[in-house]
Amino acid sequence: MPLYEFVCQACGSPFEKLLSFSQADQPQTCPRCGDTHSRRKLSTFAVGGGSAQPPASARPASSPFT
Numbered sequence: 001m002p003l004y005e006f007v008c009q010a011c012g013s014p015f016e017k018l019l020s021f022s023q024a025d026q027p028q029t030c031p032r033c034g035d036t037h038s039r040r041k042l043s044t045f046a047v048g049g050g051s052a053q054p055p056a057s058a059r060p061a062s063s064p065f066t
C-alpha cells in the first residue's frame with residue numbers, strides 16, 4: 001500500500017498513513033488532536049523511475065561457434 005502524507009487543518013501537524021487507494025481520498029483523523037479535517041499532501045507513491053532494467057551486456061561478446 002502506498003504511503004500518504006496528511007496535514008491536519010486544525011492543528012497543522014503533518015502525519016503519514018498507509019492507505020489503500022479508496023481510503024486515500026477520505027479525510028483522515030489527526031493522531032494529535034483527533035480532528036478529521038485533514039488534507040492530503042503529495043504521496044511518495046508516484047516516485048519512481050525506470051532504473052530496474054537488467055544490463056544488456058550480460059552475454060559474452062564472442063561466440064565459440066563463429
Ligand SMILES: [Zn+2]
Pocket residue numbers: 008009010011012013030031032033034035
Ligand atoms: Zn490535528
